[in-house]
Amino acid sequence: MSDDAPEGLLEAFWAYETALMSDDLETLDALFADRPDTLRGDAAGVLVGHETISRFRGSRGGAPRRTIAEVHVRVVDATHALVVAVTAPERGGRGQQTQLWERTEVGWQVTAAHVAVPAPAVDTRVWRAVGDPLVRPGTGPLSGESVAVKDLFAVAGQPVGAGNPTWAANAPVESSHAWAVQTLLGAGASVRGIARTDEFAYSLAGTNAHFGTPPNAQAPGRISGGSSSGSASAVALGHATIGLGTDTGGSIRVPAAYQGLYGMRPTHGSVPTAGLMPLAPSFDTVGWMTRDAGLLRRVGSVLLPAAAPRPLRDVVVVPELLALASPDVRAAVEGFLGAGPRGGTGWGGDGGTVVEESWDLPETWPEVFRVHQAAQAWQSHGWWLRTRLDSLGADVRSRFEAAAEIDHDTAVQAADDAARARDAVRRLVGDRVVVLPSAPTVAPELGADLGEVRAATLRLTCVAGLGGLPAVSVPLTTSDGLPCGVCLVGPPRRDLDLLDLVTGPLHA
Structure with missing residues (x-):
C-alpha cells in the first residue's frame, strides 16, 4: 500500500533507477542533494556528504544489475517523502532500497538512502576459501579463536593462491601446513579460511585488481590496506578473531592502522617462515592482527620464542x-x-x-x-x-x-x-x-x-x-x-x- 505520490516524485525515482543501471554518474549526482550531510548507507557502513558518495560511485564501476519489484511511498510532509523499493537482483534473492526524498528548488532529491542486498555466501573480496571451520584445531591456550590465513601460507589440502588467479590455477595442493598455521592450530585456534592478499604481497593498498578491495568496516569507502588486506578485513568484520599475515614493508602495520586493529610485526626471523611464499626474505616477517591487545599478546606467547621479561621503560x-x-x-x-x-x-x-x-x-x-x-x-x-x-x-x-x-x-x-x-x-x-x-x-x-x-x-x-x-x-x-x-x-x-x-x- 502506498500514499498518493507527490507530483514529480516517482518520475525522479525512476530517473534515479535508470541512471543507476546505466552508471550515469552525472544524473546520480544531480538526484542526490548536494549537501555535506547527505547520507548513503549499506552493510559496509554509512557514507556522509555528497562529495564522498559521488567518489564512491565513481570508483565502484557500476551497481549490480537488478529490477524493481515493488515501490511504496509514504508522504512525510509537504516537502518530504519516503520511498521504499523492493529490488530483484539478477543474481537472485530480494533486496531493498529506502530513500528519503526532499522537494528542493531544483526538484526532488535524495537526502538519505539505505541499500540492502542479499548477502553473498562468501565475500570473495575477503576470502579465497572459507569453512566452518576450514581446518579444525587441537586444544590449547587459543581454543575458541579463529584465524584468517593470508593466501601466502601453506594450508594442507589447499594451493597457495598468492592473490593472482593465473598462479593459483597452476599451484600445487599443499601437503602440510606452514609452521605458523600448524602452531596456531596446535594451540587451539581453528582456521576459518584463506584470506585475500595483494598479488605476491607486493603492495600496501589492498586493491587487488582481480578480486576487488576487501571492505574497510571502520572506514567505508576507503581502502583496506595491504598486502594482508583480507586477513585484516576478516578480523575487523568479525569473521575471524586473528588475522595471520606478513609484514615486509608494512603489510601488517598499514592495514591495522587503516582498520582500527592491533597489529604485530615481530623481530625479523623470530617466527619461522617455513611454508610461507617469500617476497623479500631479508625483510619478510610473519605477523598477526587482532581487535584487542590481550589476544595480540596471547598469540605472541604461542608464536614467539619464550624469554624472561625485561620491562621496556x-x-x-x-x-x-x-x-x-x-x-x-x-x-x-x-x-x-x-x-x-x-x-x-x-x-x-x-x-x-x-x-x-x-x-x-x-x-x-x-x-x-x-x-x-x-x-x-x-x-x-x-x-x-x-x-x-x-x-x-x-x-x-x-x-x-x-x-x-x-x-x-x-x-x-x-x-x-x-x-x-x-x-x-x-x-x-x-x-x-x-x-x-x-x-x-x-x-x-x-x-x-x-x-x-x-x-x-x-x-x-x-x-x-x-x-x-x-x-x-x-x-x-x-x-x-x-x-x-x-x-x-x-x-x-x-x-x-x-x-x-x-x-x-x-x-x-
Whole structure:
C-alpha cells in the first residue's frame, strides 16, 4: 500500500533507477542533494556528504544489475517523502532500497538512502576459501579463536593462491601446513579460511585488481590496506578473531592502522617462515592482527620464542618521523603520547622516561629499502613472471617490471646499504621504544591516486623494516572519527616485552 505520490516524485525515482543501471554518474549526482550531510548507507557502513558518495560511485564501476519489484511511498510532509523499493537482483534473492526524498528548488532529491542486498555466501573480496571451520584445531591456550590465513601460507589440502588467479590455477595442493598455521592450530585456534592478499604481497593498498578491495568496516569507502588486506578485513568484520599475515614493508602495520586493529610485526626471523611464499626474505616477517591487545599478546606467547621479561621503560619520540604524518594523524599520535603513562610508573615501570630526540634520518633509506626489496622480489618470482607479467594488475606489474631492470651490481650495492642501515637503526633505537605513526594518513578513499601515499608510507615503515625490529601498531582515532595507528618499535628480540608494554601500562 502506498500514499498518493507527490507530483514529480516517482518520475525522479525512476530517473534515479535508470541512471543507476546505466552508471550515469552525472544524473546520480544531480538526484542526490548536494549537501555535506547527505547520507548513503549499506552493510559496509554509512557514507556522509555528497562529495564522498559521488567518489564512491565513481570508483565502484557500476551497481549490480537488478529490477524493481515493488515501490511504496509514504508522504512525510509537504516537502518530504519516503520511498521504499523492493529490488530483484539478477543474481537472485530480494533486496531493498529506502530513500528519503526532499522537494528542493531544483526538484526532488535524495537526502538519505539505505541499500540492502542479499548477502553473498562468501565475500570473495575477503576470502579465497572459507569453512566452518576450514581446518579444525587441537586444544590449547587459543581454543575458541579463529584465524584468517593470508593466501601466502601453506594450508594442507589447499594451493597457495598468492592473490593472482593465473598462479593459483597452476599451484600445487599443499601437503602440510606452514609452521605458523600448524602452531596456531596446535594451540587451539581453528582456521576459518584463506584470506585475500595483494598479488605476491607486493603492495600496501589492498586493491587487488582481480578480486576487488576487501571492505574497510571502520572506514567505508576507503581502502583496506595491504598486502594482508583480507586477513585484516576478516578480523575487523568479525569473521575471524586473528588475522595471520606478513609484514615486509608494512603489510601488517598499514592495514591495522587503516582498520582500527592491533597489529604485530615481530623481530625479523623470530617466527619461522617455513611454508610461507617469500617476497623479500631479508625483510619478510610473519605477523598477526587482532581487535584487542590481550589476544595480540596471547598469540605472541604461542608464536614467539619464550624469554624472561625485561620491562621496556624508555620511550623516544622523533620529531622528524612525526612530521611525516598528515596533521590529523599527527594530532592523534600526539594525543596518545600526552595520555601515556608518566612520572613514577613510566611506560614500563619505575624510572621510565619519555624523551624527544632529533634524528638525522638519511633521505636514501626508503630508496635503499625499495631497491633491496625489489631485487629480492624479482629473484623470488621473476622465473615465473618473466613471461606472465600481463597476468598482474597494473600497479603490481609496474613494480615487478622495475624490479626486473635492477642489475647485479645495483642489487649488491642495495644489500650492502641495507646492512649498514640496519646497524644504524639499531644503534638509534638502542634499548628503547620509538613512537611514530603506523601510516602517514588515514586510509585513502577508493579510487584515489596511491603513488604518493605509498612513498610516504615507506618512509615511516622502512625504519622497522631496515632494522629488522619488532613493531606493534596500536589503533587510534582522528578528530574526524577515522581510524589511524601509532607504531611502537622496540629493540630486537624484545617482542614479548613490547607486547607486555601494550597490554600493561598502555592498556590500563
